[in-house]
Amino acid sequence: MTSLTTSGVGTADTMNEDRRCLTRIAGGDPDALGDLYDRYGRVVFGLLYRMLGSPEAAEEVTQDAFHSVWRRARTYHAERGSVRAWLLAIARNAAIDWRRTKGKRLEREAAIDEAVTLADEIRVEDRVITALGAERVRAAVATLPPEQREALSLAFWSGLTQTEIAARTAAPLGTVKSRLRLGMAKLRERLVGMGTA
Amino acid sequence: MRSHPTDDLAGFALGALEAEEAVTIGAHVASCPTCRAEVRVLSETAWTIAESAARDTPPNMRAAILERARSESRDARRSSPFGAIAVLFSRTVPVAVPLALAVALAVTAAGYAIAQRDAQSYAAALAGVAGGRVVALAPTGEISGVRGSLVVPESGDAYLILELPAPPAGKTWEAWVIRGQTPVAAGITDARGVTTLVLRAAPGAGDTVALTAEPSRGVDQPTGKVVLAGRL
Numbered sequence: 001m002t003s004l005t006t007s008g009v010g011t012a013d014t015m016n017e018d019r020r021c022l023t024r025i026a027g028g029d030p031d032a033l034g035d036l037y038d039r040y041g042r043v044v045f046g047l048l049y050r051m052l053g054s055p056e057a058a059e060e061v062t063q064d065a066f067h068s069v070w071r072r073a074r075t076y077h078a079e080r081g082s083v084r085a086w087l088l089a090i091a092r093n094a095a096i097d098w099r100r101t102k103g104k105r106l107e108r109e110a111a112i113d114e115a116v117t118l119a120d121e122i123r124v125e126d127r128v129i130t131a132l133g134a135e136r137v138r139a140a141v142a143t144l145p146p147e148q149r150e151a152l153s154l155a156f157w158s159g160l161t162q163t164e165i166a167a168r169t170a171a172p173l174g175t176v177k178s179r180l181r182l183g184m185a186k187l188r189e190r191l192v193g194m195g196t197a
Numbered sequence: 198m199r200s201h202p203t204d205d206l207a208g209f210a211l212g213a214l215e216a217e218e219a220v221t222i223g224a225h226v227a228s229c230p231t232c233r234a235e236v237r238v239l240s241e242t243a244w245t246i247a248e249s250a251a252r253d254t255p256p257n258m259r260a261a262i263l264e265r266a267r268s269e270s271r272d273a274r275r276s277s278p279f280g281a282i283a284v285l286f287s288r289t290v291p292v293a294v295p296l297a298l299a300v301a302l303a304v305t306a307a308g309y310a311i312a313q314r315d316a317q318s319y320a321a322a323l324a325g326v327a328g329g330r331v332v333a334l335a336p337t338g339e340i341s342g343v344r345g346s347l348v349v350p351e352s353g354d355a356y357l358i359l360e361l362p363a364p365p366a367g368k369t370w371e372a373w374v375i376r377g378q379t380p381v382a383a384g385i386t387d388a389r390g391v392t393t394l395v396l397r398a399a400p401g402a403g404d405t406v407a408l409t410a411e412p413s414r415g416v417d418q419p420t421g422k423v424v425l426a427g428r429l
Contacts, residue, residue, distance in 0.1 A: 030266040037259050046252035059255050063262050070266045071414045075384045077395045085240035092212050137249035155213040162208045180207040188242045
């Protein structure tokens with residue numbers, strides 16, 4: 001399956017390379033971990049920078065995330081999804097754990113406030129992996145209804161649970177679930193329509 | 198069969214479910230090809246969002262990550278004398294006895310759920326299994342507060358639903374599929390609380406599934422005492 005992507009890294013060949021890379025990591029090959037970092041380090045670091053709002057925190061958690069990959073490579077199962085989806089889940093969970101254990105409340109609040117402006121503020125200075133791809137994602141997100149955009153932002157960038165989003169936005173839990181479901185479906189549809197699939 | 202939890206799949210793919218919900222939905226997804234396919238698509242969309250934030254990394258971070266991995270490899274090699282490991286599941290050591298007991302203690306999902314009715318999240322995870330066979334794993338008494346069930350779904354890979362304390366310092370939980378006297382590494386987890394672990398080795402009829410605490414990153418042969426075991 002060719003997946004949604006902005007940088008062409010979702011081809012079947014690349015997914016197979018990712019899996020071979022992870023097999024080498026599971027076998028204890030540190031160079032394979034370096035290969036995986038070369039492929040996805042910029043995305044993971046950028047994601048964590050965005051989630052945590054601090055380069056120092058992002059660096060610490062990126063290191064922790066790749067160390068988790070090193071330790072847990074044996075637990076990856078190809079049938080359940082791509083390597084990068086697995087890596088993304090590890091990185092996001094590491095960020096959420098970091099916030100809960102080390103992050104100061106002010107940092108958390110700042111990250112949340114920034115997150116809700118997802119469609120308006122992706123900083124050019126960040127030198128995104130492909131400016132065009134990032135622009136397309138931003139444009140696709142911007143077309144979502146505001147309440148779906150907000151729910152997605154709070155879930156993805158702020159790491160809030162559905163229940164926390166419901167409390168924060170004063171919306172029923174069922175409504176939040178619907179917003180996430182519809183938001184993700186529309187986002188995919190629009191990214192496909194923009195030719196990023 | 199339980200209906201598809203359509204409304205929760207986006208939250209699951211985004212990691213936005215409460216921990217107990219995530220286990221319940223995860224158990225369903227692991228046993229339901231339709232939902233698994235949907236989650237894969239959602240996860241790819243999530244990755245596309247993440248890509249939009251990519252940025253240059255600090256100059257020394259790659260070297261730091263690799264050094265940490267290399268350092269841990271060196272430590273693991275020093276602490277994994279294979280000679281002491283292989284005896285764990287051999288006929289000549291007493292630990293084989295709890296494994297035999299485990300076979301006798303294996304019960305059905307219904308019986309297990311009744312016995313453990315106080316564990317709501319654990320039971321919910323079992324309830325989320327969309328068909329397939331469930332076999333309870335018996336605690337060997339090595340540690341308290343641990344329990345688990347083996348799920349062999351109608352399609353897809355077998356997995357464990359586990360309730361675990363945190364692993365001992367420097368250790369990880371590792372699952373084994375034991376065929377005859379030969380243990381095959383089947384996956385690791387550092388999770389505590391209720392979690393799922395998909396087995397990398399498929400257990401067959403007569404195989405024993407066991408859980409031990411092992412050095413971080415897991416090992417190829419078991420070194421720790423068995424804390425859970427059951428036979429298909």
